[in-house]
Amino acid sequence: GNDDDETTTLRVGEVTRSIFYAPQYVALSQGFFEDEGLDVELTTTWGGDKTMTTLLADGIDIALVGSETSIYVYQQGADDPVINFAQLTQTDGSFLVSREAIGSFDWEMLKGSTFLGQRKGGMPQMAGEFALKKHGIDPHNDMELIQNIEFANIASAFASGTGDFVQLFEPTATVFEKEGTGHVIASFGIESGHLPYTVYMSKSSFITENNDSIQKYTNAIHRAQKWVETSSIGEIKDAIKPYFEDIDEEIIEIVIDRYRVQGSYAADPIVDVDEWNNLLDVMIEAGELEERASHDILVDNSFAENAIKSLE
Amino acid sequence: MKLNGITHVYVSEQQALLAIENIDLTIKPGEFVSFVGPSGCGKTTILSILAGLIKPSQGSVSIFNNVISGPSNRTGYMLQHDYLFPWRTILNNAIIGLEIMKKLDPATKSHTKYLLNEMGLSDTLDLYPDQLSGGMRQRVALVRTLATQPDIFLLDEPFSALDFQTKLRLEDLVFETLREHSKTAILVTHDISEAVAMSDRIVILNRKPGRIHKIIEIPNSLRSLLPFEAREEKDFRRLFHEIWRELENIEQKGDEFEA
Amino acid sequence: MKLNGITHVYVSEQQALLAIENIDLTIKPGEFVSFVGPSGCGKTTILSILAGLIKPSQGSVSIFNNVISGPSNRTGYMLQHDYLFPWRTILNNAIIGLEIMKKLDPATKSHTKYLLNEMGLSDTLDLYPDQLSGGMRQRVALVRTLATQPDIFLLDEPFSALDFQTKLRLEDLVFETLREHSKTAILVTHDISEAVAMSDRIVILNRKPGRIHKIIEIPNSLRSLLPFEAREEKDFRRLFHEIWRELENIEQKGDEFEA
Amino acid sequence: MSLKHKDSDPNTLVKKIRLNFTKKQIREKRLVIVIQMIILFFFIGLWEIAGRLRWIDVLLFSYPSKIMNLLYSKLMDGSLLPHIGTTLFETVIGFILGTLCGTLLAILIWSSKILEKILDPFLVVLNSMPKIALGPLFIVGLGAGYLSIIAMTLAITVIITALVVLNSFKEIDSNYIKVVKIFGANKRETFMKVILPASIPTIVSTLKVNVGLAWIGSIVGEFLVSQQGLGYLIIYGFQVFNFTLVMGSLFIIAIFATLMYQAVAYIELKLNK
Amino acid sequence: MSLKHKDSDPNTLVKKIRLNFTKKQIREKRLVIVIQMIILFFFIGLWEIAGRLRWIDVLLFSYPSKIMNLLYSKLMDGSLLPHIGTTLFETVIGFILGTLCGTLLAILIWSSKILEKILDPFLVVLNSMPKIALGPLFIVGLGAGYLSIIAMTLAITVIITALVVLNSFKEIDSNYIKVVKIFGANKRETFMKVILPASIPTIVSTLKVNVGLAWIGSIVGEFLVSQQGLGYLIIYGFQVFNFTLVMGSLFIIAIFATLMYQAVAYIELKLNK
Numbered sequence A: 001g002n003d004d005d006e007t008t009t010l011r012v013g014e015v016t017r018s019i020f021y022a023p024q025y026v027a028l029s030q031g032f033f034e035d036e037g038l039d040v041e042l043t044t045t046w047g048g049d050k051t052m053t054t055l056l057a058d059g060i061d062i063a064l065v066g067s068e069t070s071i072y073v074y075q076q077g078a079d080d081p082v083i084n085f086a087q088l089t090q091t092d093g094s095f096l097v098s099r100e101a102i103g104s105f106d107w108e109m110l111k112g113s114t115f116l117g118q119r120k121g122g123m124p125q126m127a128g129e130f131a132l133k134k135h136g137i138d139p140h141n142d143m144e145l146i147q148n149i150e151f152a153n154i155a156s157a158f159a160s161g162t163g164d165f166v167q168l169f170e171p172t173a174t175v176f177e178k179e180g181t182g183h184v185i186a187s188f189g190i191e192s193g194h195l196p197y198t199v200y201m202s203k204s205s206f207i208t209e210n211n212d213s214i215q216k217y218t219n220a221i222h223r224a225q226k227w228v229e230t231s232s233i234g235e236i237k238d239a240i241k242p243y244f245e246d247i248d249e250e251i252i253e254i255v256i257d258r259y260r261v262q263g264s265y266a267a268d269p270i271v272d273v274d275e276w277n278n279l280l281d282v283m284i285e286a287g288e289l290e291e292r293a294s295h296d297i298l299v300d301n302s303f304a305e306n307a308i309k310s311l312e
Numbered sequence B, C: 001m002k003l004n005g006i007t008h009v010y011v012s013e014q015q016a017l018l019a020i021e022n023i024d025l026t027i028k029p030g031e032f033v034s035f036v037g038p039s040g041c042g043k044t045t046i047l048s049i050l051a052g053l054i055k056p057s058q059g060s061v062s063i064f065n066n067v068i069s070g071p072s073n074r075t076g077y078m079l080q081h082d083y084l085f086p087w088r089t090i091l092n093n094a095i096i097g098l099e100i101m102k103k104l105d106p107a108t109k110s111h112t113k114y115l116l117n118e119m120g121l122s123d124t125l126d127l128y129p130d131q132l133s134g135g136m137r138q139r140v141a142l143v144r145t146l147a148t149q150p151d152i153f154l155l156d157e158p159f160s161a162l163d164f165q166t167k168l169r170l171e172d173l174v175f176e177t178l179r180e181h182s183k184t185a186i187l188v189t190h191d192i193s194e195a196v197a198m199s200d201r202i203v204i205l206n207r208k209p210g211r212i213h214k215i216i217e218i219p220n221s222l223r224s225l226l227p228f229e230a231r232e233e234k235d236f237r238r239l240f241h242e243i244w245r246e247l248e249n250i251e252q253k254g255d256e257f258e259a
Numbered sequence D, E: 001m002s003l004k005h006k007d008s009d010p011n012t013l014v015k016k017i018r019l020n021f022t023k024k025q026i027r028e029k030r031l032v033i034v035i036q037m038i039i040l041f042f043f044i045g046l047w048e049i050a051g052r053l054r055w056i057d058v059l060l061f062s063y064p065s066k067i068m069n070l071l072y073s074k075l076m077d078g079s080l081l082p083h084i085g086t087t088l089f090e091t092v093i094g095f096i097l098g099t100l101c102g103t104l105l106a107i108l109i110w111s112s113k114i115l116e117k118i119l120d121p122f123l124v125v126l127n128s129m130p131k132i133a134l135g136p137l138f139i140v141g142l143g144a145g146y147l148s149i150i151a152m153t154l155a156i157t158v159i160i161t162a163l164v165v166l167n168s169f170k171e172i173d174s175n176y177i178k179v180v181k182i183f184g185a186n187k188r189e190t191f192m193k194v195i196l197p198a199s200i201p202t203i204v205s206t207l208k209v210n211v212g213l214a215w216i217g218s219i220v221g222e223f224l225v226s227q228q229g230l231g232y233l234i235i236y237g238f239q240v241f242n243f244t245l246v247m248g249s250l251f252i253i254a255i256f257a258t259l260m261y262q263a264v265a266y267i268e269l270k271l272n273k
C-alpha cells in the first residue's frame, strides 16, 4: 500500500498507437492518473508479441494488448500467468474496405474476390475470418486470401493495387475513403460481436504485490471511459490530439465517432464471461487454441467492479 | 628513333613538376643506348614517352620518321619488375602481347615456345609465376617482350631485382639476343658497370629537371665483348670511374641546391 | 661469439625443411665476418638464431661464454629493409630500442641525437619516414641499432635496397663507425664485392641445407682500407673471382641436384 | 626446444623434429576441439538445466531439448523443409544477384572517371541509408511476394558490393595495366585481361560479407511479407508466443548461414591456392 | 596535348601547363557539380510534378514540397529535434561502443593463438547470424528502452568489427614485430608499439562500414521498442498512414548518416595525411 500523497510510477506498454484506444489518452491528458496519484510512463511496444515479451521480461508493469496474447502465454505454460484486469475496447477495430464503390453490400460478393487479410495468428485475422465464416464464407476456399503482409504494410499493398477487398484499421480506412482509394462497406467490429479485444493486463505476481496501484489505475481508466461516453466528439478530439499530431483533426473526429457509434470503446473495464467465451470461440475457429483457457484463471474483474462502485 | 626537344611536366592538383627538359637525341637502328642518372631524374619518364604511354608536354618522338602518338607495335617495353600476371600460366603470360595485338596464331605461339625454350624455361610452361624464382620470372618477362618481335627495346632497370649471379647471366643473354637480331635498345639502370658493359653509348642525366648532362661513347673494344667479359677490360675501369665522378658531381650539385 | 653445431629445421603442417646444418664457427671480438651464399641457403636463419629470435633445433650459440636463450641487449640486428614505423618521427624511430629496453633518459636521448647528427640527419628529427629517401631511411635504421650500444652487430643485406652511390657511401660510413668503436659485426649479403671490401673473413655457404662450404680470410692489405678504396686493389679482383667461382660451383651443383 | 645430444644423421633429426611437431599439432588440435565441445556442451547443458529447473523463464528462453523436439517433429511431418527451402532460395538468389549487380555497377562506374565523380555522393548517401526502412516501398513497387524479399536482399548487398569491388579495381598496381597498354590494349581489353582477373580474390572475399547481409535481407523481407520461410516462422512464433519455434528457426538459420559462409570460404581457398 | 612551338623559358612553360591543368580541373569540377544538380533537380522535380499531377499515388509516395513543409513545421514547433536527438544519440553511442568492443574483442583474441582457434567457429556462426531476428531477445534481456536499441546496434557492429580488426592485426608485416622483439619487447609492448598503431588505419576504415550498420541497428531497434526517434516516426507514420512523415524521416536519416560517414572519412583522411 502507498500513502495518498506519494505518486507511484507505473510503466505501461501499448501495443500500438491508435485512436482505437482514445480513453487511454483521455485519462493521460485529462490528468485522471495524476488524480489517483499515479505517474504513468507510456511506451509503444509495436506489436502484440513485443508488448507481451516486454511485460514478461519486466520491461513494463502493465500491457495494453489483445487478450489472445495472455491465452497464448498461458497455453505455453506460464508459471506466473498474465491476468486481464481492465478492458479498454470490446470489439474488433477493423473495417472491410472495397476498392470499388458498392451500392448495397452483400457478404456473398466476397466470394471469388481477392481479399487482403491480416497476418496469421493475430487477433485481427482471427476476428476477420470469424466474421467471414459467420456469413458462410470459407476464407481459404471461396476467395483468394492474401495474408502474407505485415500489419503496417497492408494498406500500402492495397493502395498500390493488390486485392479487391481489404481488412483495415483506422485511420487508414477513413483516409482511404476520403481519398477515394477505397470504400468502407462493413465493420468487423460489429460482425465479430463483443470480445475482450484490447485489455490491460499484468503478471499475476505484480497484481498481488501492487493491488493498490492496479486499483487506482483501473479507476482512472473507468473514469476516462465515462468521460468519452459523455463528452462531445470535439472535446474528445482535443483531449487526444497531442497523441496524434500527424493525423488531420477532421479524420480524428470521424474515427472517434465511428468507433463510438459501433460501441468499440468498452463502457466499463469488466471482461465478461460471455465476451471471453466468444474470444475462445474465435480462436478455436482459427485453429490457434489447443484447450479453452478458463475465465476464472486469466481474468480478475475485482478491480473493475470496485472501480464501477467507486464512481457511482 | 629521334627525340626532338622533349620536355615533360607532371601536373597534379597540388603542384606542377618539371620532370625532364629539352631532351634531344637520335638513336641509330641497332644501337644500344643506356640512360644513367640519380634517382628521380626522369629516366622512367623518358622511357614512358618513348613507349607512347605518356604524351610529352613539349617536343615529339619519331620512330623511322613517324611521329608516335601512342603505344606502337614496333616498340617493346620491359618494366622494372616482371609484373607477370599471377593468374596466368607462364606460357599464357608470354603470349599476352600477341593476344592483345591479335597476332596469336600457331606460328607465333610456337615461336614464343621456342623463345621460352631458349631461355631454359621449357619445363615451366604450365606453371604459375609464383612457382618460379625471381630470375626465371625476369626471363619470362623478357620473352613476353620478345614474342611480339618489336624493333626497339625499352628496358627499365630490368636486372635490379636479381641477385648478382643471375643478373650477370641474364645481361649476357639479353645482350646476345639483341645483337643477334640487331635490335635497337634503350636501357635505364642505376648500375654503372651494367651500363658500361652493355651499351654503345651512355647518356648521363642531370637531376631536377632531367637534362642531358653528358653523352659517353663506349670504345669498340668493349662494345664487341659480352658484358661479363667487358667487365674485365682496362677501359671498363676507366669508364666506370669517369661516369662515377660525373654522377658524384651531379649529386653534390644537387645536394647544395637542395640545402 | 661461438656457434656450436647449429642445425635448424623449419616445420610446418605440410613439410619439415632442414634449413641449416651443423654450423660451427667462432667469431672474435671486433671481427667483421660476412656470410655469402645462394638465395635460400639459410643466411637469414643464421642471423635470426644469433639474434635469439629463433631457437635452433640443435646446437647452441654463446656470446662471451653465455649460452643465449632470447634477444639480448648486447646484440643489435639490422634487418634487410629499414622497417621504420611510418607513424613515428625519425627521432622517435631512432629511440624505440631505448624505449623498450627502458634505457631512455636525457643522456641516451641526446646520444641518439648526436648519432643522427653524425649521419647527416639532424634536420629530419621531426619528419616522418615517408618524407625521407631510401638512403636516409637506411641510415635511420642504422642509428636505431647503434643507439642501444650493442657490442655485436648483425646486418642482413643492409645495403641491398639502395642505389649504387648511396650504397658505397653508407658502406664506408658503417665500416668506419664499427671500426672506431671496435664492434663485432656479422654481415649477410648477395653482393660479393661488398663482402670482400668490408670483411675480415668471408663464410661461403652451401645450399639446401646450408652448410659451411669454405671460409676465406681477407689479407691485411684489404682489411685496413675503406670499402671504396679496397675495391681498387688487385687482391680485391682476385678474391672476387675466387668467391665468384665458388658460388658458381655451388649453383651448378644445386641445379643438377634439383633437376 | 633444443635437443641436448648431437644427432649424427640429419635425416633422422628432421624426421624426429617433424614427428614431434606433428604430434604437438595433433595434441593442440584435439585440445581445441575438446575445449570447443566443452564450451558448447556447457552452454547447452546450462541452458537445458536452467530451463528445466525454471531458473530462466521457459516461455521466453525455451530450452535445447524442447527446441530439438519441436524441430524433429516438424521435420518428420514435413512442415519444416518448405520453410527452409523458401528462405534458402530467396537468400541464395538475392546473394548471387547482389554480388552480380554490385560487380556490374562497379564495372559501369569504373568505365568512366567522370561518371564516378558524379555518382560518388549519391553512392555515399545510398550506402549509409538503412535499407531496412525502405521495405514498404518494395512492397508497393514489387508486390507482396518473393520479388520484394529478393529486392530487400539486393538493396542491402548491392551498394556495398559495388563500393568494395570498385575500390579493388582502383587499387590494382598500375604497372599491370601498363603491361597491356604497351601492347596497345584498349579499355575493354585492359578490363578483361587485367582488372577483372586481378579483382577476383576481392570479389570473392566480398561474397563472405554478402552471405551475412543476404540472410539479413531475406529474413527482414520475410518479416514484412511472407507466408513461408524461416523469417515467417520467427514472426509467427512471436505472434502466437511460441519462443521455442523462434529459437528453433534461429538455430536453423545459424546452421545454414554458417554452411553458406563455409562454402564461400572454400571457394576463396581454392582460388587463392 | 603537345604544344607546337618551343618555349624558351621552362618556367613559363611550367606555369602555362599548370594554369591549363587548373582551368581544366575547375571546368571538370563545375561540370560534375552541374550534372549532379541536374540529376538531383530532375529527380526531385519529376517527383514533385508526378505528385502534384497525381501520376503517382500521393498517399503512398507523397512529394518533396509536402515533405519539406511537414519537416519545416515540425522543426518550428520543436517536435522534430527530440526525435533526431534520440536517434542520433543511440546511433553514435552504439557506433562508438561497437567499434570499441569489437576492437577490444579483437585484442583479446589476438592475445592468444589457442583462444583464436577455439573461438573461430563460434565467431563464424555469430557473424553469419541475422542479428535483426534477435531483437525481441534484447527486450527480454535489457527491457524496453535505450538499452535494447543500443544493444541491437552493438550486436550488428561488434562481431564484424572484431573480425576485420583481428585480420588487420594478423596482416601486419612480421618484420615490424621483429624490430621490437630484437630489443626484447614482450607481447604487451609489441602490441602497444607496433600492432595497435599499425592497425589504426584499418580500424578507422572499419568505422566507415560501421556507420551504416549503426544506423540499421538503431532504426531497427526503434522499430521494436521506442517512444521517440526517427525509427519511431517511421513506424508511427505507417501506423497513422502518413507516408509524408515516413519519407521525411528517411530524408533526415539519409542526411545524418551521410554527415556521420563524411566525418569518419575526414578522420581517415587526417590520419592518412
Ligand SMILES: Nc1ncnc2c1ncn2[C@@H]1O[C@H](COP(=O)(O)OP(=O)(O)OP(=O)(O)O)[C@@H](O)[C@H]1O
Residues within 6 Å of the ligand: B010, B011, B012, B017, B019, B038, B039, B040, B041, B042, B043, B044, B045, B046
Ligand atoms: N605520375 C607522376 N606524377 C607526378 N610526378 C611524377 C610521376 N611520375 C614521376 N614523377 C616525378 O617525376 C620525376 C622523375 O620521375 P621518374 O620516375 O622518371 O624518375 P627516374 O629517373 O625513373 O627515378 P628512379 O631512378 O628512382 O626510377 C620524379 O621527381 C618523380 O617524383
Ligand SMILES: Nc1ncnc2c1ncn2[C@@H]1O[C@H](COP(=O)(O)OP(=O)(O)OP(=O)(O)O)[C@@H](O)[C@H]1O
Residues within 6 Å of the ligand: C010, C011, C012, C017, C019, C038, C039, C040, C041, C042, C043, C044, C045, C046
Ligand atoms: N619461417 C619459415 N618457415 C619455413 N621455412 C622457412 C622460414 N624461413 C625460411 N625458410 C626456409 O629456409 C630456407 C633458408 O631461408 P633463409 O631466409 O634463411 O635464406 P637466405 O639465405 O636468407 O635467403 P635470401 O638470400 O633469399 O634472403 C629457405 O629454403 C626458406 O624457404
Ligand SMILES: [Mg+2]
Residues within 6 Å of the ligand: B043, B044, B045
Ligand atoms: Mg624509374
Ligand SMILES: [Mg+2]
Residues within 6 Å of the ligand: C043, C044, C045
Ligand atoms: Mg635472407
